[in-house]
Amino acid sequence: MKTGDLGELAAFVAIAEEGSFRRAAARLNLTPSTLSHSLRSLEQKLGVRLVNRTTRTTSLTEAGHALLAQIGPAFASIEMAVETINDFRDRPAGLLRMSIPRTVVARVLTPRFRAFADQYPDVTLEIAAENGFVDIVKQGFDAGIRLGESLDRDMIAVRVTPDLRTAVVASPDYLLRFPPPESPRDLHRHRCIGWRQAGSGALYRWEFEQDGRTLSVAVNGPLVLDDPDLMVGAALEGVGLAYATEQYIDDHLASGRLIRVLDDWCPPYPGFFLYYPSRRQTPAALRALIEALKVP
Structure with a gap:
């Protein structure tokens, strides 16, 4: 087998594992066009299509799956063998x-x-x-x-971190306008800043625990975000209650810019x-x- 063939096979393995020409190109430090050329060259040499590609999706053909099953473990072994050289550096x-x-x-x-x-x-x-x-x-x-x-x-x-603890917080201005909740069940009367989970797309249900009892509350409010820091920023502006990590907002709590509520419903977690x-x-x-x- 020629050296160029190994490069084309490596390109195919990267495409198969990444499921994306863009990510595979970034992984191999190549341009997407160079990667596409390598795949076309390999398919021409083998006389069979290995990858189905549309503007939206990339998937392996039956022949592609068969090839990956044979050469994927071999390339993984090569990568691990090369990695062992680091032990001599x-x-x-x-x-x-x-x-x-x-x-x-x-x-x-x-x-x-x-x-x-x-x-x-x-x-x-x-x-x-x-x-x-x-x-x-x-x-x-x-x-x-x-x-x-x-x-x-x-x-x-x-x-990589100690145990963390949740904090439900709001600005002093907000708590002047809306009496603090005494129980998670009171949250339906409050403006809560929602968190849209990036992976699933679901709205996160705020989780609480007290004396062995657990509650998860579907909150409502005027704003939904997908980033915890933006949620804290909105709480600082008085938009509503935010569900945050205590250790990451300790400076705002110490300064009084944020005030926590439902403290006894928020135990530590890993x-x-x-x-x-x-x-x-x-x-x-x-x-x-x-x-x-x-x-x-």
């Missing part, structure tokens, strides 16, 4: 692709990343700041960060975890990042 190197919620990027990763970059200048971290839950394996990410309760059991998880699929060889760059972010 003075320091880790390479590209890490991660899916992380925007709030976590700002409050967990960014404050620690300068020290990591200074220590490991040959590692490039590429972040997809996404609030919705994604399949990191299907979309070709090396790892992700999500709440521990959201993770599949077959993932390896490492804690925080965020860095997670990645179980594999025989964890990339050295990922091992280094885990050491930099993990919480004892």
Whole structure:
């Protein structure tokens, strides 16, 4: 087999795993047109169509599925074999692709990343700041960060924050206009800032717990957002009640710009975890990042 054939096969594997020419091109650091040319060349050599592509979707043909089943594991083995070379370097190197919620990027990763970059200048971290839950394996990410309760059991998880606590908050001005709720059941009389979950598209039901009792409340209000920081910003402007993470708004609580309500209905919960699929060889760059972010 010629060297060019291996490149075309690698292009096909990337397209198949990413399910998108754009993402596959980014993964291989190629232009989409170059990637399309590689796929066409491979299909011409094999005499069979491997990928069905429309303006909206990319899917494998039956022949494409058969080819991927045979060569996919081989390319994964090659990647792991190349990764073992990192163990012989003075320091880790390479590209890490991660899916992380925007709030976590700002409050967990960014404050620690300068020290990591200074220590490991040959590692490039590429972040997809996404609030919705994604399949990191299907979309070709090396790892992700999500709440521990959201993770599949077959993932390896490492804690990167302590336990967190929810806070229902509003501005002093809002609470002058609307008496504070005494129970989650009172929220139907309030203007609540809704959260549209990016992954599922569903409106999040606010969750509460007290003395072993749990409640989930479908709130209503004049504004629905898909970003926690925007929700806090709206609460600061007096729009309504917001459902936020206590540790991420502590400065607003300390200054009195936000006041919490329903405090006794908001117990701690497990925080965020860095997670990645179980594999025989964890990339050295990922091992280094885990050491930099993990919480004892």
